[in-house]
Structure formats: structure tokens, C-alpha cells
Amino acid sequence: MGFQTNDPISAGNVRGVFNASSVNNTDFNDLTSSDFVDTTTGSACASGLKFAFLAAINKGTDLMYIKYRARTGAGDAITNELPVDYSYSDDIATISTDVTTIAYKKGSGSDTVYFIAGFEK
Numbered sequence: 001m002g003f004q005t006n007d008p009i010s011a012g013n014v015r016g017v018f019n020a021s022s023v024n025n026t027d028f029n030d031l032t033s034s035d036f037v038d039t040t041t042g043s044a045c046a047s048g049l050k051f052a053f054l055a056a057i058n059k060g061t062d063l064m065y066i067k068y069r070a071r072t073g074a075g076d077a078i079t080n081e082l083p084v085d086y087s088y089s090d091d092i093a094t095i096s097t098d099v100t101t102i103a104y105k106k107g108s109g110s111d112t113v114y115f116i117a118g119f120e121k
Contacts, residue, residue, distance in 0.1 A: 010093050012052030012118025014038060016045040024109040028071035032101050033119050045119060050100055052093035053118035058082045060111025064104060068092065071103040078105065093120065 016036025023029055033049035051068075058064045063081045066088070082088050092099050106113055 049119035055089040062107025
């Protein structure tokens with residue numbers, strides 16, 4: 001009987017956080033690396049970085065939604081819901097397409113939502 005091993009999954013070489021709580025709308029909003037605050041420097045992350053890891057925490061009162069692409073407009077289809085009081089994470093680096101923009105939509109403008117991301121240069 002052999003053991004199967006996998007290479008470690010990269011969470012990226014740059015880590016950032018984004019607090020979407022002050023974004024008071026229920027539209028889809030785009031996020032790129034430069035929207036995130038670097039956890040080691042306290043400054044904005046560089047622009048143009050690829051997402052390697054993403055965590056979203058919905059502490060709001062309503063569902064939220066996330067997409068691994070830029071929004072197409074205010075009427076963008078609602079998919080990929082995250083329930084209230086829910087934490088979600090994904091190793092985006094393992095999908096076949098480079099993701100440099102994500103979109104999110106809060107169910108209520110006043111909801112508390114946080115993102116933690118890892119990026120690759």
C-alpha cells in the first residue's frame with residue numbers, strides 16, 4: 001500500500017485583507033490586489049497580482065455573493081451565494097484561469113464582510 005502525496009498548495013507570496021463593511025451598496029463590486037492592505041507593510045498591495053487564495057467572511061444579516069471575474073454590470077447574474085455567519089475559502093491558484101479580479105455583492109449595504117487573500121507576483 002503506497003501513500004499518495006500532493007505538492008503543497010500555495011497561498012501566495014503576498015497576503016492582504018479588505019474590509020467591505022464600509023461599502024454601502026448591494027451592487028456587484030470589483031476587487032483587485034490593489035484594493036487589499038498588505039498584512040506585512042500596512043500599505044496597499046501592488047496592482048496586477050494574481051489571486052492564489054481567497055477567504056470571505058460574511059458576518060452580515062443577509063446572503064452575499066462572489067465571482068472569480070470582474071462584474072459585467074449592475075444587473076450581473078446572482079450566483080455563488082455565501083450564507084450569513086459563514087466563512088468560505090478557496091485555493092484559486094489551482095484553477096486553470098489566472099484570476100486578477102473578483103466581484104462581490106452584499107445582500108444588505110450595511111452588512112459586515114471581510115476578505116483575506118493571497119497573491120502571486
